[in-house]
Amino acid sequence: MDDAIMQSSSSTCSYVDKDHSRSILHIDLDCFYAQVEMVKNPKLRSLPLGIQQKNIVVTSNYEARNYGIQKCMLVTDALKLCPNLKLLNGEDLHEYRAASNKIFELLLCWKCPVEKLGMDENFIDVTKLVLDKVKTDNHTLVGHLYNKPSTDCPCGCHSRLTVASQIANEIREKIYSDLGFTTCAGVAHNKLLAKLICPLHKPNNQTTIFPEHAVEFMSTLQSVRSIPSIGLKTTDTLISHKIITVSDLQQVSLDVLKKIFSSDMAVRLKSLSLGEDTTPVKQSGKPQSIGLEDSFKTVSVKSEVEDKFSALLQRLLVLVREDGRIPVSLRVTLRKRDAKRLSSHRESRQCQISPSIFTIASGTLTITDAGQHKLMSIIMRLFNKLIDLSKPFHLTLVGLAFTKFQERMTGRSSIVNYLMNDISVQSVLNLQNDCDTSATSMDYSAASPSSSTTTDLSDGEVEPSPKKPKKVTWIAKRRCLSKEEVASPSKLKVSELRLNSKELEKVSELRLNSRDRSLTPRASPAKDVLSDADTMKDVAEGGHCDDCPSYVDKEVFNSLPDEMQQELKAMWKNPSSSEVARSSSRMTNKSKPNTILKYFVPHK
Incomplete structure (x- = not known):
């Protein structure tokens, strides 16, 4: 089976048994942080520009890359390579997030599923859009093509991907004309190939790959780490078994992989090495959490930690205001430095917060100074649960995040x-x-x-x-x-649904009298029977209140239904029997019809 798939790297499409029905685009912004700064200030376009976070150059424009500057290079090393490097602080991600959101909203105009991958990358499934356009004639592929095929695939994927390349070009031109950002794009029948082929002709260009060249292209990758979803630990495990390149992974048998990994994992790795990926493009919505982190060498004083949290909270509230949803859960994250373990590890705690802390004024989510003070109190309370202040501590990172949201307001005026x-x-x-x-x-x-x-x-x-x-x-x-x-x-x-004050007084007096009488010595059973008989006789006569206690308003009593009058008279003549009846009813668990006692006299 593997040999048959390996032969698919030839110019003929020999793996027609695979599904090529989808058309996936991967759109990647060129040097995103640097480009955001260049759009703001066009004078920076001709200068070597680097974006600095702490002591690292996280990214740079292509003018700076010509000097050999690479991502995540130390600032000192970058300045040695390019002394005239223009450095801008990029620790505040607010403007970068805003630019990312604008691009995402623009991509939604094509009415196709869009999946965000970080701030500068997006997947777009244009399959349905392609099917509508492929019916017309004269389609020409736009951009670069990875290896020209000698024959067409019987399933028609070549024509569909050609149309997809035209759509990718339209999207890239729209992003540039509306927002001023240049992009590169990858066009393929699955997400894996679209992402990996995308940077082949950077910057400001696009590349398409047909399904029959998937194995050939994947074999050119020099490290298994180049495959998305293969992490550091998996890479180390593969290297320990002398599986270093993607070509090595293609050639190793599935049985050998199953001895190293689980069966599912082995099949997954094998499929990825051959360029096979069936994962769908999932439409992205608003993030499930909004958070920020700040890293540093070490902090060992509570007051300094509080200052770090306060600064993070101010920046986080700006992001929440832009998001528009109301946070109802807050998480605090710390990274501790353990001298014994010589490593760092994270711990976090979270709790609910009241949405009433936030208010909506003129359609904008706001928070008062008192609300911010309350949030800081919650943050430091969570911090105290994570850190034993009676012992020395050393932190290298603090983080804040709102993790749950609601779409509506429940303030005082709601x-x-x-x-x-x-x-x-x-x-x-x-x-x-x-x-x-x-x-x-x-x-x-x-x-x-x-x-x-x-x-x-x-x-x-x-x-x-x-x-x-x-x-x-x-x-x-x-x-x-x-x-x-x-x-x-x-x-x-x-x-009409409430008792007036006089009625409440009568009910209260009725309860007290009933309780007082229940404390009097109980008569003999024979006497109880006689009393009950006399009571029933009086009840049968009904309609009069000659024997009513002094605290009962006769007019009110006569206005009650007959059943209530009879039961009240029976209770006044022998209150203890009523208690026995209720107790007996509860013990036998038999249902009892509604009575006045059920509503005016509490059960004991």
Whole structure:
């Protein structure tokens, strides 16, 4: 099987059994950081320019690269190669992020899936767009072609990729005309080949590769580390088995790889070495987290750490303001220096934060000085959990990140906050016409303003549904006592759902009297039976309140339904029997019809 695939490096398309249906573009910005600075200041275009972060030149323009300056070179070494090198500080990524977002938004205009890969790279799946255009005649490939084929592939991929090269050229011209950035592009039938072929003719150019030349092209890579998704540890493992180049990986048998790695990993490595990749282009959305980090040689004083966090927070709030979403979770990251281990390791803690810290003014997310002070308190509290201040510590990195967001506002003036705090409104909305006393609470998809900010939760719920107040259930039950049909919630009056002060006083006095009587010595069972018989006789007569206690308003009593009057009279004559009946009912777990005691006298 492997031999058959290896033969596909010839000019004929011999692996027609593979899927070539997709058309993938990889768009890469030329010397991105440097180009952002050159677009801002065109005078820098003719100068050797380097972007400095700490003591490293992270990138440079092509004028500087002509002097031999490379990425991540020390500033001192770069200045030796090019004494007239113009250095600009690039530690603040704000303008670079803004430029990246503009490019991403422009790419979305082609109505195709766009997947961001860092700030300066994007994948675009133009398969559907190609299928619409390939039907027309006279297609000419734009840019460079990796190795010309002698025959066409039966599946028609050559024509599709030719059309894709035209689309890539249109996209690159649009980026330059609208934003002023030059780009390079790779055109292939999968993401792996599109990315690897993209830089072949840098800068400001593009290259297309047909499927039958995948194995040949991959064999030219001098290190297995050149393949995306093969990390340092995997590379070291392969090198330890004398698999150094991609060609070595192509030639080694799958059985040998399965002895080194898991079966799935072995198959994956083999496929990558042959230029095979089936991963889809996933449409990118807003980032799941927004964070910043600051590295340094060492910091061992709490006040210095607080200054570092404060500076990071100010920069992070700018990014959050541009994002527009409301953060509800904050993460603190530290990198400690361990002298014994002679290595660094990271630790992090995160917790929920209340969205009420942020406000929206004129459509813009803002935060007050008090809100920033509250965030700093949370940050330092998390720091104290990560560091034992009673012992010396040495940090080489601090980081802050907002890790969860919500799209809507729940501040003091929001409708959600109003509904959560206004009991009367909640009680109206929770009523049901069928008198369902087990009505569920409203489903709020917003965090409560009183959400805890001190609990460490990695994946905790940040938008809990508030508990329904007990008063809501009580009012709903009281409403169900009426035999009349419940009106529409919009027509109900809140005042009708509440007890007035006189009624509350009577209920309170009724409870106290019932409890006092329950403490009196219980009569003998025989006497209880006689009392119950007398009570039932009086209850049967009904409609009078001659035996009502002095604290009962007769007018109110007579307005109650007959069942309530009878039960109240029975309770007044023998309160202990009512307690026994309720206790017996609970012990037997038998359902009991609604009674006045169920609502006015608490269960014990």
